[in-house]
Amino acid sequence: MATYRIDTVLRVRSKHRPGQLARLATVIAQEGALIGEITTVHMAEGLSTRDITVETETEAHTERLIAALNNTDGVQVLQVRDRVFDCHQGGKIHSTSRVELKQLGDLRYIYTPGVARVARAIAEEPSRAWDYTSLSRSVGIFTNGSRVLGLGNIGPLASLPVMEGKAVLYDKFAGLSATPILVDTLNADEFIETVIRISKSFGGIHLEDIRIPECFKIENELKRRLNKPVMHDDQHGTAIVTLAAIINACRITGLQLKQSKMGQVGLGAAGSAIARLALAYGVGQVLVTDRSPEAMAPLIEAGAVASDLDSILREADVVVCTTGKVGLIKPEQVRPGQVIFALSNPYPEIDPDVARAAGAAYAADGASINNALAFPGIFKGALLTRSRTIAPQMFVAAAEAIARCAPEGEVVPSQLDPGVHNAVCDAVAQCARELGLENTAVL
Numbered sequence: 001m002a003t004y005r006i007d008t009v010l011r012v013r014s015k016h017r018p019g020q021l022a023r024l025a026t027v028i029a030q031e032g033a034l035i036g037e038i039t040t041v042h043m044a045e046g047l048s049t050r051d052i053t054v055e056t057e058t059e060a061h062t063e064r065l066i067a068a069l070n071n072t073d074g075v076q077v078l079q080v081r082d083r084v085f086d087c088h089q090g091g092k093i094h095s096t097s098r099v100e101l102k103q104l105g106d107l108r109y110i111y112t113p114g115v116a117r118v119a120r121a122i123a124e125e126p127s128r129a130w131d132y133t134s135l136s137r138s139v140g141i142f143t144n145g146s147r148v149l150g151l152g153n154i155g156p157l158a159s160l161p162v163m164e165g166k167a168v169l170y171d172k173f174a175g176l177s178a179t180p181i182l183v184d185t186l187n188a189d190e191f192i193e194t195v196i197r198i199s200k201s202f203g204g205i206h207l208e209d210i211r212i213p214e215c216f217k218i219e220n221e222l223k224r225r226l227n228k229p230v231m232h233d234d235q236h237g238t239a240i241v242t243l244a245a246i247i248n249a250c251r252i253t254g255l256q257l258k259q260s261k262m263g264q265v266g267l268g269a270a271g272s273a274i275a276r277l278a279l280a281y282g283v284g285q286v287l288v289t290d291r292s293p294e295a296m297a298p299l300i301e302a303g304a305v306a307s308d309l310d311s312i313l314r315e316a317d318v319v320v321c322t323t324g325k326v327g328l329i330k331p332e333q334v335r336p337g338q339v340i341f342a343l344s345n346p347y348p349e350i351d352p353d354v355a356r357a358a359g360a361a362y363a364a365d366g367a368s369i370n371n372a373l374a375f376p377g378i379f380k381g382a383l384l385t386r387s388r389t390i391a392p393q394m395f396v397a398a399a400e401a402i403a404r405c406a407p408e409g410e411v412v413p414s415q416l417d418p419g420v421h422n423a424v425c426d427a428v429a430q431c432a433r434e435l436g437l438e439n440t441a442v443l
Helices: 020-030 059-070 083-088 104-110 115-124 126-132 156-174 188-201 214-225 233-253 269-281 293-302 309-315 352-357 375-384 392-405 418-434
Strands: 006-015 034-044 047-056 075-082 138-143 177-182 204-207 230-232 261-265 285-289 318-321 339-342 362-365
Touching: 006 020, 006 059, 006 083, 020 034, 020 047, 020 059, 020 075, 047 059, 059 075, 075 083, 115 126, 138 156, 138 188, 156 177, 156 375, 156 418, 177 188, 188 214, 204 214, 204 233, 204 375, 214 230, 214 233, 214 269, 230 233, 230 375, 233 269, 233 318, 233 339, 233 362, 233 375, 233 392, 261 269, 261 309, 269 285, 269 293, 269 392, 285 293, 285 309, 339 352, 352 362, 375 392, 375 418, 392 418
Parallel strands: 138 177, 138 204, 204 230, 261 285, 261 318, 318 339, 339 362
Antiparallel strands: 006 047, 006 075, 034 047
8 A cells, every 4th residue: 555655846837738737647647646736826828837746655756757747748847846845944943932022121121130030039939930931831852863753763963853843733732832952862861861950941841752761761760850740752642642542443333441451562662651551541451462571571560461462363352553563463363343553654564444354343553643632732731730740640631531522433633623632731730630749849
């Protein structure tokens, strides 16, 4: 199954005559590309100039398409623009002021001499920084770029576009100011010390794209040493949205999740967190398997049951896979009535259509599991209550809120729905209050 990952805008000039646009569409189809938007830019002297957005699988695929168009009678590709690179030109984020600076009096209030009074007040009572600085709306996004998307260890600088994207989502979905911080070390202890030394700059600490096993140590130690919200999104953001999707998939198929068996295949950062959150939610029984016994041990200690792939596919009502192994599950292994989430990207352990044809009651891949549904509202809710941590119960509350927001027949809502992020914020904040996690001390 083709995966179209590249959107390119081709400015194409062609003869203005009947059927020419159809010829262009035919060439694009013959080359295995998809057509998106078509905009007429100019028409004169028997020629038409159009911007045509095409979707291709790879850059080489795009080049083949361009060559085919240029070899078509009466057609010339004038310009090629990559929409992704256009969007990133100059970066995606910019710090702005929340107060006006129009006259000299404004300067006296927001800077010298007036600002000295606020600085003195905070020095005398540090907790006032929460009210008179941006701490209550700020998140630091920390990464060393050691495991970025499916690209692996590409380093902190190459990870910056991803971190900027997270910052955009924080701003648009939760009204929070998020700052990417690139930590140039693969040493977990050095990373931890770096975060701690600059942690006073932020109300919350978002960890991103850090490889295993270092990510576990880093998060656990920062949660132990910092009196503020800390969350590794690759673990818990993925787990939260996955649990929300499972809750709704079970509702759609008539399964009682808390009386069912769930199997987690693959215990990397995301898989381990999914299994732990299923345990926290109260799934009837959680079976786990991984090629690494070291990865399985802490889950078994937490209450999961050691298993293997064949046993999970034979026994589990819900199967979740995060292995990165394309085609791991064969159609004949699917048990009729199962719910299957094959989450590896870009290619799943089994294609959802194949799984359904083999008898699965519900099947999905990783396309619907988007962390953007979770982390903006989670941090907003945690900061709203000045929570001194993000507890597992808050993850469960977030998952249940996301599940409730899904339209009928869907397992998750759109991440562009502002109501989702408000619901997650409210649920997390309420849970933090019920757990007594409000923090009045200095962060």
